[in-house]
Amino acid sequence: MSTRAVANDFDQISPEYDATRLPLEPATLDGIVRALRDRGVQRVLEVGVGTGRIARPLEERGFEVTGLDGSLGMMAHARGKGVRRLVRGSAYRLPFRDQAFDATLFVHVLHTLDDPPSALSEADRVGREGAFALVHPGTGSDPAPRGGEREEGRRAFYRALAREGFPPPDRQGGPGVRERLILNIIPPNDVITLSDREVTEPLSQALGMFERRANRHTLNVPPATLERAVASARVELGDRAVTFRRIEALARWSRHSRTGRG
């Protein structure tokens, strides 16, 4: 899928994006700030800056952040929050010279890319300390390739949508599943753990984003069909909840420096 096509999807999602995604935990932000400062990072390029949910708080903490995104719709929200340096572009061809920034950062972006290795290599090129990404590595006790019970909310929705005649997308796994695949295929130089805790979530939580048409795979589904599929999944899931270990970490890929310091 071209950057333009992805951008077009995110343009449509942008009005509902912030309301349908969990906010970044303060501890996660603190961890990112610490890891970047430890490496003397001041100038950051956030690739896939979206609505500025991370760029803005990083600016408030003294970083000089440039945000790049293919979607003007998403960046309009970032601008509305006060993010000033915004560039429209592709993650695969960054319009910057080698090592133009101290570091590049991806937050909730890698799983949306068709070709994460190319984007990471390009981000490494323009970041002196390499490319960083917020990731959610699995644990030894949670090796389920399709995300185990945590993905059941999403899967119930796709089953309901299939019953309505809309086949599920090729990639049914959520962001976490795809992220783990990426970490296996392109092992980072370092993985800095930011937080590790037990979390309980209702399985129906996954439905909010589908309901509000804030997911790329449902953009072409007629509203009445979408409503029926969500209602059916909601009945199936009831008030079931899942408890799991959520690990958040900052992965770093760098060809310039191979030594881990985190």
Ligand SMILES: C[S@@+](CC[C@H](N)C(=O)[O-])C[C@H]1O[C@@H](n2cnc3c(N)ncnc32)[C@H](O)[C@@H]1O
């Ligand atoms: C899931 S959003 C994450 C936004 C933000 N980082 C956050 O965590 O809130 C992914 C963003 O990456 C952008 N994106 C996806 N593929 C891209 C590409 N190839 N080039 C540039 N931006 C891209 C999308 O437009 C979207 O704004």
